[in-house]
Amino acid sequence: MYDGGKIIAGIIIGLVLLTFPIWYTHGMAPKRPEVKLPEKEKKCVKDGPYMKTKHMQLLDLWRDSTVRAQKRIFVSEDGRKFTMSLQNTCMSANCHAKKSEFCDRCHNYTGVDPYCWDCHIPPKEEPKEKSEEML
């Protein structure tokens, strides 16, 4: 092999540069977001693991059931009744009263930007807390 030393050195330097982002940021992964669960209401309409992975499908089904089929009352597995409404049920004062402490925490972490809030009105929050959240 002609110029073997140079080639091998080049390959090594190349590999180091290519993997730089991996080893340089090792152990620096941002903390997993912690959502603040409601203080008053202890039980969601479905269990936690389901809501974690499937809340978007549930909201979608709620949306179309209400708007397209005029079915507005959801009955949970343990028989509690809820009005299917993002704005008035999920985000009510007893439940996820602060969007910035619940929805936004995970959505910001994962870089998801759902367009719910283009129309639906998030609960009113004190502007002070909002600015803290943004920092």
Place this chain on the structure above:
Amino acid sequence: MGVNRRKFLKIAGISTLGVAAKPATDALAFNPKEWLDEKLGGFTPSEILLHFGHKPEGSVPGEALTGTRWAMVVNVRSLDEEIAEACMDACHKVHNVPHIENPKHEIKWLWDEHYENALPGQHHEHIDDDIKKLPFLVMCNHCYNPPCVRVCPTKATYKRKKDGIVIMDMHRCIGCRFCMAACPFGSRSFNWKDPRKYFKDEEYPNPKYPTRMKGVVEKCNFCAERLAEGQIPACVEVAQKLCAEKGKEPALVFGDLDDPDSEVRQVLRSHYSVRRKPELGTHPNVYYIV
């Protein structure tokens, strides 16, 4: 190849069976459309697919007002500026309709028109002076045969099978404005601007009802969200309260046109009424007593 005798008889036989199927299903009180609707719980087959086979969740609220053909009667003789203003204000507050000065950008669910614009073709120069001054409250007519529904490419605007309300699913509106071209009454408004910018701080939008976003069409929904809670439309409620205070006949009456004892039917029976642009065949469900 021509149709020979044998083939003709075959086709005739099958056609007869097809034609006979309708009376047969009618006799058995079986309506395939209703059957499918019940099976799918109110979704269309494509909606079922969209939800990976899920039917609509939940049930219709018990307190909901139910009718099969909602209609409104506007008794213009009982209207005055104050009542009309109060009705518009109530409607627009409940539904977070922004107040935009620029007529090119304004959003209207309920507004007042002059006689010649509300009932075009009925106008002549010697008409009663009082009528010229009356505020004709106009809104979406919730037509029995709605042209806006026919043209909507995404079925965002649709007529509810159960009660005939022509309603919009804002999640599906792509803002093409075909419906605005189709509606002969100008009942639809397009959001050229972000409506939220027009809510002043003190009148933070009604937190119970969503706003709209820039780029969708909107219109009166006959207060479908209030009907579901057992309340009559906001404008009717306000108009009836004010008319009672002033000792007038109710200016707005709401009810089920299919129910012969409903308030709307009683009012229509005892007064002469007209509808807007009846010649177009859209069959409006809003009636005017002049």
